Amino acid sequence: xxxxxxxxxxxxxxxxxxxxxxxxxxxxxxxxxxxxxxxxxxxxxxxxxxxxxxxxxxxxxxxxxxxxxxxxxxxxxxxxxxxxxxxxxxxxxxxxxxxxxxxxxxxxxxxxxxxxxxxxxxxxxxxxxxxxxxxxxxxxxxxxxxxxxxxxxxxxxxxxxxxxxxxxxxxxxxxxxxxxxxxxxxxxxxxxxxxxxxxxxxxxxxxxxxxxxxxxxxxxxxxxxxxxxxxxxxxxxxxxxxxxxxxxxxxxxxxxxxxxxxxxxxxxxxxxxxx
Amino acid sequence: xxxxxxxxxxxxxxxxxxxxxxxxxxxxxxxxxxxxxxxxxxxxxxxxxxxxxxxxxxxxxxxxxxxxxxxxxxxxxxxxxxxxxxxxxxxxxxxxxxxxxxxxxxxxxxxxxxxxxxxxxxxxxxxxxxxxxxxxxxxxxxxxxxxxxxxxxxxxxxxxxxxxxxxxxxxxxxxxxxxxxxxxxxxxxxxxxxxxxxxxxxxxxxxxxxxxxxxxxxxxxxxxxxxxxxxxxxxxxxxxxxxxxxxxxxxxxxxxxxxxxxxxxxxxxxxxxxxxxxxxxxxxxxxxxxxxxxxxxxxxxxxxxxxxxxxxxxxxxxxxxxxxxx
Numbered sequence: 297x298x299x300x301x302x303x304x305x306x307x308x309x310x311x312x313x314x315x316x317x318x319x320x321x322x323x324x325x326x327x328x329x330x331x332x333x334x335x336x337x338x339x340x341x342x343x344x345x346x347x348x349x350x351x352x353x354x355x356x357x358x359x360x361x362x363x364x365x366x367x368x369x370x371x372x373x374x375x376x377x378x379x380x381x382x383x384x385x386x387x388x389x390x391x392x393x394x395x396x397x398x399x400x401x402x403x404x405x406x407x408x409x410x411x412x413x414x415x416x417x418x419x420x421x422x423x424x425x426x427x428x429x430x431x432x433x434x435x436x437x438x439x440x441x442x443x444x445x446x447x448x449x450x451x452x453x454x455x456x457x458x459x460x461x462x463x464x465x466x467x468x469x470x471x472x473x474x475x476x477x478x479x480x481x482x483x484x485x486x487x488x489x490x491x492x493x494x495x496x497x498x499x500x501x502x503x504x505x506x507x508x509x510x511x512x513x514x515x516x517x518x519x520x521x522x523x524x525x526x527x528x529x530x531x532x533x534x535x536x537x538x539x540x541x542x543x544x545x546x547x548x549x550x551x552x553x554x555x556x557x558x559x560x561x562x563x564x565x566x567x568x569x570x571x
Numbered sequence: 572x573x574x575x576x577x578x579x580x581x582x583x584x585x586x587x588x589x590x591x592x593x594x595x596x597x598x599x600x601x602x603x604x605x606x607x608x609x610x611x612x613x614x615x616x617x618x619x620x621x622x623x624x625x626x627x628x629x630x631x632x633x634x635x636x637x638x639x640x641x642x643x644x645x646x647x648x649x650x651x652x653x654x655x656x657x658x659x660x661x662x663x664x665x666x667x668x669x670x671x672x673x674x675x676x677x678x679x680x681x682x683x684x685x686x687x688x689x690x691x692x693x694x695x696x697x698x699x700x701x702x703x704x705x706x707x708x709x710x711x712x713x714x715x716x717x718x719x720x721x722x723x724x725x726x727x728x729x730x731x732x733x734x735x736x737x738x739x740x741x742x743x744x745x746x747x748x749x750x751x752x753x754x755x756x757x758x759x760x761x762x763x764x765x766x767x768x769x770x771x772x773x774x775x776x777x778x779x780x781x782x783x784x785x786x787x788x789x790x791x792x793x794x795x796x797x798x799x800x801x802x803x804x805x806x807x808x809x810x811x812x813x814x815x816x817x818x819x820x821x822x823x824x825x826x827x828x829x830x831x832x833x834x835x836x837x838x839x840x841x842x843x844x845x846x847x848x849x850x851x852x853x854x855x856x857x858x859x860x861x862x863x864x865x866x867x868x869x870x871x872x873x874x875x876x877x878x879x880x881x882x883x884x885x886x887x888x889x890x891x892x893x894x895x896x897x
Contacts, residue, residue, distance in 0.1 A: 509832070
């Protein structure tokens with residue numbers, strides 16, 4: 297019964313994520329209205345047949361804005377995660393394998409970036425670009441994210457380096473790149489995959505936070521900016537803030553549930569507890 | 572000749588201190604470079620594009636922007652060391668330093684962060700302990716569900732919801748818009764900030780308690796016939812709290828950045844509000860000073876937690892003293 301409940305939850309989360317992908321890809325077709333179409337007769341209207349989730353203070357359809365906002369959330373979520381990985385994973389592999397001064401220098405550098413907790417560094421980087429776009433937000437989040445990947449992968453490399461297959465590869469004269477990318481990386485891929493799920497959820501939350509602070513992509517509908525506008529008018533109409541917050545919450549929750557399940561399946565320690 | 576135990580431990584602490592100073596210098600450099608990378612001329616941002624060139628040149632001179640970058644960095648280093656952190660560009664704040672502004676708001680952020688830690692401990696300790704003691708049972712699953720929700724719940728969503736229902740609809744606590752200060756105004760922001768922390772902490776407590784429960788001395792205590800509650804409180808919880816305390820210390824520093832959102836949602840003064848004001852006014856000195864302050868606090872708290880960890884857990888101190896490795 298318990299397993300059934302857990303599996304059901306994972307399936308629900310996976311279905312939600314799949315739906316998110318589909319709506320993000322097909323937002324132009326499935327959204328009932330263009331995202332910026334305004335209806336002067338329906339400002340801050342509650343849910344109705346014409347506007348299933350109501351409208352915002354500019355008369356825009358909330359559902360259409362949320363469907364288009366899924367694009368921003370997923371693009372930043374996966375974009376920032378992939379960029380962070382492409383920087384952090386090779387650095388972590390190299391740092392853990394070489395050890396010594398290289399390891400100390402790279403880990404020292406990651407510590408400097410780690411000293412900016414949460415979204416602080418991203419706030420600074422978006423600030424210097426002065427025109428927050430989806431690319432700038434992605435890059436800003438990656439500037440903080442790579443350090444976490446580097447430290448995670450380095451730890452794994454240190455464990456793997458002790459194993460027989462690595463000793464064997466070294467003995468037969470395999471080069472550093474071959475050992476790292478052909479032997480060690482495939483063996484730590486499960487850890488990386490689990491972390492991807494958590495990282496995407498965290499990046500979606502970070503993007504929403506930046507948008508809420510007015511530092512998110514300005515030219516596109518984003519859940520965080522919608523929530524920020526809705527929160528200011530919560531007393532008049534709670535719908536915009538409620539539905540946009542729900543979209544962020546369910547997305548992050550779904551990615552975390554999938555990550556948790558993957559971790560359990562692959563029998564890894566809890567990354568949150570480990571941190 | 573082998574070093575005696577005590578100097579080895581002292582060396583270890585000195586090594587950590589050296590690393591902390593290097594990271595602090597790195598943080599300082601990164602903030603300096605990032606703020607200097609802002610496109611455009613700060614003097615133009617302040618005086619406007621129509622300002623006469625001589626006025627702009629005078630302001631650039633006052634701000635030291637006409638000097639070479641190494642000289643600007645040396646000047647900035649001096650301002651950090653004397654605690655002034657530079658002068659705000661905004662004319663409305665003439666006569667004060669960024670350091671003054673930070674010192675003025677830090678008690679607000681500190682009281683918020685401390686209250687959030689208190690909320691987190693009150694939620695996480697019983698929940699994590701129960702989850703571990705009743706592993707794989709309904710309580711454990713319930714705790715896991717709560718932590719999942721806590722981690723995924725955006726504070727900038729929960730905050731407005733709580734303000735609407737608790738403050739405006741039910742009138743139980745003051746509405747932040749009314750600008751009321753004091754303990755009642757602290758309850759909601761502390762809860763919102765503490766909930767996310769409690770989710771992480773609950774998992775940490777659970778894992779830590781499960782680890783301790785498997786230790787031979789716990790089984791020995793049970794075998795000696797000690798009552799379960801006594802074993803849990805005196806042996807399990809006490810030892811399980813060591814790693815929890817470490818995580819809590821690190822998370823406390825991270826709360827400073829979480830406070831940026833909470834302060835905005837609840838319209839509270841604080842370091843986050845000061846940073847956002849600096850960004851809105853394009854006051855680079857304030858942005859630089861607040862970011863450096865948060866980064867430096869994080870690094871220093873990290874260092875103190877490392878030292879406390881050695882002090883709390885004698886095994887670590889002994890392992891260092893014997894020349895053990897990290």
